[in-house]
Amino acid sequence: xxxxxxxxxxxxxxxxxxxxxYTDGLGWKIKNDYGVSVFFESGNASPIGLYGRExxxxxxxxxxxxxxxxxxxxxxxxxxxxxxxxxxAQAEKADATILxxxxxxxxxxxxxxxxxxxxxxxxxxxxxRGNDRPTxx
Numbered sequence: 001x002x003x004x005x006x007x008x009x010x011x012x013x014x015x016x017x018x019x020x021x022y023t024d025g026l027g028w029k030i031k032n033d034y035g036v037s038v039f040f041e042s043g044n045a046s047p048i049g050l051y052g053r054e055x056x057x058x059x060x061x062x063x064x065x066x067x068x069x070x071x072x073x074x075x076x077x078x079x080x081x082x083x084x085x086x087x088x089a090q091a092e093k094a095d096a097t098i099l100x101x102x103x104x105x106x107x108x109x110x111x112x113x114x115x116x117x118x119x120x121x122x123x124x125x126x127x128x129r130g131n132d133r134p135t136x137x
């Protein structure tokens with residue numbers, strides 16, 4: 001069996017607002033924009049795509065009106081504390097909700113969390129383990 005890395009799809013309510021948040025707000029670059037879905041350049045990271053929430057719910061056979069913490073946390077691993085602080089500042093400026101400001105983590109490393117415009121939780125951090133882990137470009 002061959003394994004293929006496929007994008008994580010995020011069901012969003014307002015495609016144009018979400019694209020502005022991730023491109024203008026966080027500085028991500030769009031790789032493909034199909035109208036109904038958008039995929040970002042991923043460099044060394046796992047690819048992320050946006051998909052209309054209603055349509056994505058229909059594709060997977062579920063109700064689009066979920067609420068509360070889903071148990072899903074998206075993670076962006078960066079190279080150092082300065083990059084973490086920069087991404088947290090970009091997210092806040094782009095109207096993200098800061099859930100936990102960046103700070104030293106109890107197990108080592110440095111990180112913080114924010115919720116994007118649709119409430120998805122992002123953990124942004126850098127590892128105390130050194131440079132042996134893939135990071136976002």
